[in-house]
Amino acid sequence: MPHLLNTNRKGNAMSNCQTHENHNHVHGAGCGHTAIRHNGHVDYLHDGHLHHEHNGHYDEHVLEVNDTNADGCHPVHTCGSHVHGAGCGHEAVPHGDHIDYIVNGRLHHQHGDHCDDHGPVEIVG
Structure with a gap:
């Protein structure tokens, strides 16, 4: 379920995020999932989802x-x-409104x- 996160100094919402609920796995270097750099950060592929750690939870x-x-x-x-x-x-x-598959980057x-x-996708590590 989407919810608003992050506000600027004026209290305006800066971004929306969709939380992956009930996610107990901790993503990070060596966690076993492929890491992809995009939009200035690293996300992890997990069962067809692209996860990003954010404020103690994972965004989709x-x-x-x-x-x-x-x-x-x-x-x-x-x-x-x-x-x-x-x-x-x-x-x-996930890419746009469909699913793609990574082949040789x-x-x-x-x-x-x-x-x-x-x-291309930038695979980290």
Whole structure:
């Protein structure tokens, strides 16, 4: 459930966050989850979610669609007959309004009979 966090000196809300409820795992270096740098901080991939520690809880983050991580049809020819999806062996990451899969540091999105390249991700560590 989303809730407002952080206010500036005038008391105006600065950001919204969506909390991942009942999350007992502590993310950090060596925790076993892939760390991704985005928007000036590090998030951790955990079961298809992108988690960011914030004020004693974990927020659910999504990689934004932008010039670096575009949306749309950008076919990749290196996937061959591999089909990205649950259990395909690649980590799922939320990107915009869909799920992409990390392949060699890039976001791949299954699109019908081919795979689209949705840009690079910076994996930390």
